[in-house]
Amino acid sequence: xxxxxxxxxxxxxxxxxxxxxxxxxxxxxxxxxxxxxxxxxxxxxxxxxxxxxxxxxxxxxxxxxxxxxxxxxxxxxxxxxxxxxxxxxxxxxxxxxxxxxxxxxxxxxxxxxxxxxxxxxxxxxxxxxxxxxxxxxxxxxxxxxxxxxxxxxxxxxxxxxxxxxxxxxxxxxxxxxxxxxxxxxxxxxxxxxxxxxxxxx
Amino acid sequence: xxxxxxxxxxxxxxxxxxxxxxxxxxxxxxxxxxxxxxxxxxxxxxxxxxxxxxxxxxxxxxxxxxxxxxxxxxxxxxxxxxxxxxxxxxxxxxxxxxxxxxxxxxxxxxxxxxxxxxxxxxxxxxxxxxxxxxxxxxxxxxxxxxxxxxxxxxxxxxxxxxxx
Numbered sequence: 001x002x003x004x005x006x007x008x009x010x011x012x013x014x015x016x017x018x019x020x021x022x023x024x025x026x027x028x029x030x031x032x033x034x035x036x037x038x039x040x041x042x043x044x045x046x047x048x049x050x051x052x053x054x055x056x057x058x059x060x061x062x063x064x065x066x067x068x069x070x071x072x073x074x075x076x077x078x079x080x081x082x083x084x085x086x087x088x089x090x091x092x093x094x095x096x097x098x099x100x101x102x103x104x105x106x107x108x109x110x111x112x113x114x115x116x117x118x119x120x121x122x123x124x125x126x127x128x129x130x131x132x133x134x135x136x137x138x139x140x141x142x143x144x145x146x147x148x149x150x151x152x153x154x155x156x157x158x159x160x161x162x163x164x165x166x167x168x169x170x171x172x173x174x175x176x177x178x179x180x181x182x183x184x185x186x187x188x189x190x191x192x193x194x195x196x197x198x199x200x201x
Numbered sequence: 202x203x204x205x206x207x208x209x210x211x212x213x214x215x216x217x218x219x220x221x222x223x224x225x226x227x228x229x230x231x232x233x234x235x236x237x238x239x240x241x242x243x244x245x246x247x248x249x250x251x252x253x254x255x256x257x258x259x260x261x262x263x264x265x266x267x268x269x270x271x272x273x274x275x276x277x278x279x280x281x282x283x284x285x286x287x288x289x290x291x292x293x294x295x296x297x298x299x300x301x302x303x304x305x306x307x308x309x310x311x312x313x314x315x316x317x318x319x320x321x322x323x324x325x326x327x328x329x330x331x332x333x334x335x336x337x338x339x340x341x342x343x344x345x346x347x348x349x350x351x352x353x354x355x356x357x358x359x360x361x362x363x364x365x
Contacts, residue, residue, distance in 0.1 A: 066254040066286075100256075136328070136329045136345070137327060137328055137329035140327075155315070155328075158314055158315075158316060159313060161286050161288070161313060167314075170316075186316075189316040190315055190316050190319040190320060190326065190327065190328045191315040191316065191319070192315050192319075192328045192329075193328050193329055193330075194329065194330075195255075195257055195329040195330065195331070195347070196329070197257075200349060
């Protein structure tokens with residue numbers, strides 16, 4: 001009976017026109033593609049640049065989004081805490097600076113210096129990387145293992161507005177699971193953020 | 202003299218309370234918001250998730266205002282759900298509504314545990330705003346997108362609910 005119900009349920013999902021096709025981009029379990037993007041120090045970086053990394057915290061972020069800004073200090077802290085454990089933070093600005101001048105490469109340099117970023121802050125020039133990953137907003141985090149397999153997608157924690165009121169540190173819990181060779185639960189979280197800025201068609 | 206002081210302070214209290222008449226409904230959970238906003242009837246609810254800090258949201262807000270003005274007699278109800286930060290409601294949201302003479306209903310969503318309620322709106326919502334959600338009875342349509350003009354918004358809404 002249970003099986004029959006499940007089959008019917010699956011069919012109803014498959015045939016229901018209201019259900020949208022999942023967003024393109026990576027899901028947990030997928031192998032993330034590499035990139036080769038310029039950082040604020042003028043050098044190019046890719047995942048392959050960090051051969052000894054145990055994992056990667058790839059965070060799509062920017063200068064202009066208030067949600068991204070609220071997480072800047074927390075990203076710096078994460079890099080300090082997990083960098084020495086072998087997890088490399090890589091920040092990527094996916095916005096088109098022609099739409100959002102505050103997200104220009106020059107302004108990224110200023111921001112990285114002011115905030116003391118000790119990790120690459122890459123400019124997604126041509127906006128090819130964020131769609132490949134399926135990033136839709138800033139901030140949007142992708143945790144990868146050393147083989148570039150996506151382990152976690154979503155928010156850093158459950159309170160953007162007030163770091164002191166955080167109840168669940170989704171990303172840190174996911175890293176802890178990864179460190180133990182386990183699958184993070186949850187593997188995906190949802191949070192409000194700023195849409196990625198592209199020129200209108 | 203005492204009476205005079207009392208009258209003066211009364212005037213102050215009254216004028217202060219008058220300045221504070223702008224009180225928007227606030228909801229701490231999505232369930233309480235949907236219970237308060239949606240009625241199971243033939244009205245199409247046009248729900249726009251926005252915030253004053255969200256530039257594309259602010260840009261498309263006039264189209265929702267125009268839609269509201271044009272169709273409010275036609276069983277369409279526009280509700281602008283503000284996701285503004287709690288500390289910016291007084292400083293940003295309320296002045297914005299006054300300054301721009303927003304006529305559509307505005308409600309404030311205070312549940313910051315996004316992972317618990319965003320999926321209740323739509324499983325596909327990654328969390329970027331603006332996002333627009335149409336509800337009529339049991340029918341729903343969600344879109345994580347912006348609208349470039351009133352026509353685009355009308356096309357989206359009338360693809361869901363015919364204009365009578």
